[in-house]
Amino acid sequence: MALTWQLENWGKSVQTSPAVYVLAQAVEEVQKIAADEAAFPGPVRASGAALSVTACHSNDGGTTIGMQKLNRIIGLCYMEGPAAAGSGGKLLQSSESTTTTATTTTTMEGSAAAGAGANLRSIECVEAQAGVTLAQLQSFLDEHGLELAFCAEIGSATLGGVCFATTKDSSIGPACPSGGLGDFQSGLMSIAVVDELGNLQEHRLFGTDGQQDASFQTLLDSQGTQGIAVSMRIAVRPYTPMITTLHVLGSLTAPDLVKELQALHADAASTQGNIFAVIDLTQGLTIVEHRTPSDAGKMPARVSLSRLIRKHWLSQKKRSFQRSYMTTAVKLELELLRQVRGSSAVLRYASARRGDVFEYPQDVPTSEHRLVYSYYSFDLDAFQEVVQEGLEWVSEYKSKTGFSPSGFAVYFVTTSGQRVGGPYASRGPRTKFSFDPLYHDPCDDKWALFVQMFSASACAKGGRPALNQTVGIEKYPEWGASDVSGTPKARFCSEWMRAFFDAKDQDTNQTPATHTPASRDTADTTDALDNQDAADTIDRL
């Protein structure tokens, strides 16, 4: 009897049975697998930490490569980019030279690198293999006083699992060299990919002329259908000292809550800061992390107290996050602080850098609460309509069905205006926000039904999904088609992925990212019509 493998995602809501599973130990092994169709039946897909809440890992009958052992951090290096692009990197001084140590390699590339020509600059990067997790990478960068601009709550995700997929983080500070800020891909400078012949191809964000390479943008939304990523270089920057002010907003009407969130976001954004909010529907509280960069010299004097507060809050946050559940004790503590303070700003702490990444246990039994959520991204202009009506919609849904999600997470991301697919494709730089319902049981049918209905509503309001983060997206291939780009290679395209590429080919009108840029008004009208089409499609299902 043929051996079959049973793999499942972290939430245990999605299972798949590849014919072959290989935990790769070396890049050469990945190359061999990609090229050998007889021994390794296609499609060939990679699996990172399998955290994704959707079935994007589905690969029944194919070959799945586990990437976790390809976890070498190669070191620091410099790559060239245009002098004007973002500022997520450090200018190389002419006196700095190439250095090599046992653990770290700093190299210069390109003939003009040492002089960093008039319109080019050298951007500091970290190079690491695809199985490295975000938390491992940050630990390495800590040794050098560096950070990624992207710092999601999730630290267990692998670089390979986020380089062709959607991510979100309420990041702070200047934009990355790509012009974007708030998703992992914004910091990517190059990716090394194994193709169907087993060859290693390097793809770079910037060409030698300093211009962004269009094919790199296409690769970003390929969802792994161009090959297996084995390593990449990501722009880094010196630590950004940060002040976090924790706001607790009590029971407010939906319109008042929206106004408070808008005001806090505008305030933070005015100093390159950002906010991250969790609207907790079970406890009737909204918690907002208001994050602003701060000069190291202006850090609060009582840093040790600040450390204590930070440590305490982060441990509460991690517990609540992993379980998607705020305990009554935490609620009481926050309520008490609010009353003592007499204002919504209950706690303030300083940190030397952005970066509170969490590593969750790998195997959480189904009997325990596990965070699940579904992702929807919108233009900031739609904030009031989406959040206010979304909360009212959920309240009505609860009165009809008795079911409610535990809450919503709200993130703000800046787009570069260069992306050709996915939720961050936009004409010119824009601020987008995601409004993600949260729940504590990924396997609950009531959650699945809720998400199906909520997706229809989000789609009608212009929401964009993500193939790795919008639960049940396979039910809506036309909608999900906006999240793919390029022509998939059969060797790397699973049946699950194929449906989105097929839907894109069949009706390009339903792929907002492929529209020819027109005036803002006509373009937005076209997008709205597309979204209405997709919503109608969902309604018909």
Ligand SMILES: Cc1cc2nc3c(=O)[nH]c(=O)nc-3n(C[C@H](O)[C@H](O)[C@H](O)COP(=O)(O)OP(=O)(O)OC[C@H]3O[C@@H](n4cnc5c(N)ncnc54)[C@H](O)[C@@H]3O)c2cc1C
């Ligand atoms: C509890 C929890 C909290 C989360 N918090 C956040 C958050 O704060 N912010 C955020 O943005 N996301 C968050 N996520 C989502 C998560 O970051 C994404 O789903 C991410 O894609 C998972 O990374 P992974 O390594 O587990 O990838 P996987 O889920 O294993 O894979 C994702 C996709 O990438 C493909 N892939 C993986 N490796 C490679 C490779 N080397 N080459 C080519 N393709 C590859 C896979 O085939 C799959 O299609 C959270 C998820 C959970 C469960």
